[in-house]
Amino acid sequence: MSSDDVAPAAQERPDPAAAAAEAVAKARAAARRAAARAEALRAEHEAKASTDDADAPPGVTSTWDGSAVVVRDDDALEPPGTVRDVVELPSPAQVAREALNRAKAAARERGLRPGMPRKRADFTVRSGPGRDGRDPQLFGSTMSALLRERGWEEEVSVGGAIGRWREVVGDEIADHCTPEHFEDHVLHVRASSTAWATQLKLLTPQLLTRLAAELGEGVVSEVRVQGPVGRSFSRGQRSVKGRGPRDTWG
Structure with missing residues (x-):
């Protein structure tokens, strides 16, 4: 209309x-x-x-x-x-x-209110050659505005890096290291063996450099490497706690 x-x-x-x-x-x-x-x-x-x-x-x-x-004459007129x-x-x-x-x-x-100021009709043009806030917006720009408003930009960018983990850290590290979760600028990764856990702790500065180049400075400030999780031998009512996972189970 x-x-x-x-x-x-x-x-x-x-x-x-x-x-x-x-x-x-x-x-x-x-x-x-x-x-x-x-x-x-x-x-x-x-x-x-x-x-x-x-x-x-x-x-x-x-x-x-x-x-x-x-x-009468005596009446005062x-x-x-x-x-x-x-x-x-x-x-x-x-x-x-x-x-x-x-x-x-x-x-x-009649339902009128005398003395009230007259209301002017709203003839504001809602469309035209210029851009309007009511016009349809692109999905990408809308999602970017939503992430920026809710403060989810860092989590989403880290999630994208985790999805491309092999491209970010390389094939050798990706074969023996899996990212688990990201919280408070700390990335938690799980090594496939205790030897690789020790190796990744030495490679932590290089991992931080690659993540900073991919995500930006300060997004990931620390990488925590955890060793492998071994199989549990606790069976039955009486069991003895083992020495934990070793390279044999890596």
């Missing part, structure tokens, strides 16, 4: 913040119209009252409904007031505030 297909779909969804703002604007416009209508009504009543009082005979004044009232003195009208600010509160309440009933 392209970004052109995504844009119309994103525009069709109603924006809660925009709807709330539109409702608030309509409420404010209604409040302004109500205030203007109240002022016009007040001016109309004041003009009508002044005209009726001017045309009425002395001692007679008119009421708001147009009827005449006779005022109060000066004419405004519509606001007779009818208590709310101020324009109060009308606007009440309309705004009604608009916010209506927006909350």
